[in-house]
Amino acid sequence: MEATQDVDELVHAAFEKSWRFVRTDPVLAHSNAEMLRTRLSRRLTQLARNGERDVWRLANNAIVELRRELTAA
Numbered sequence: 341m342e343a344t345q346d347v348d349e350l351v352h353a354a355f356e357k358s359w360r361f362v363r364t365d366p367v368l369a370h371s372n373a374e375m376l377r378t379r380l381s382r383r384l385t386q387l388a389r390n391g392e393r394d395v396w397r398l399a400n401n402a403i404v405e406l407r408r409e410l411t412a413a
Contacts, residue, residue: 350395351384358384358399367407380406 362368362376383402392398 347385347388350388350393350398351381354384354388354395354398354402355381357395358403361399361403362406365403365407367411368403371410376406379409 358380359377362380363373368376380402383405384398387398387401392401
């Protein structure tokens with residue numbers, strides 16, 4: 341149970357850091373905000389569950405993956 345709480349806290353902290361960038365990014369900001377929030381959260385959770393524990397790496401990697409996903413579509 342504690343591990344899940346740790347991941348949730350980590351994801352929340354990384355989300356706050358990355359969302360500040362995503363909402364003003366020239367590529368990403370044109371997308372639907374709710375969709376972006378959902379996808380960003382999903383990416384952060386996936387990265388954290390795969391073992392990433394550094395908040396800044398989590399945030400940066402999630403942004404990179406989100407940009408890649410949306411520019412490839």
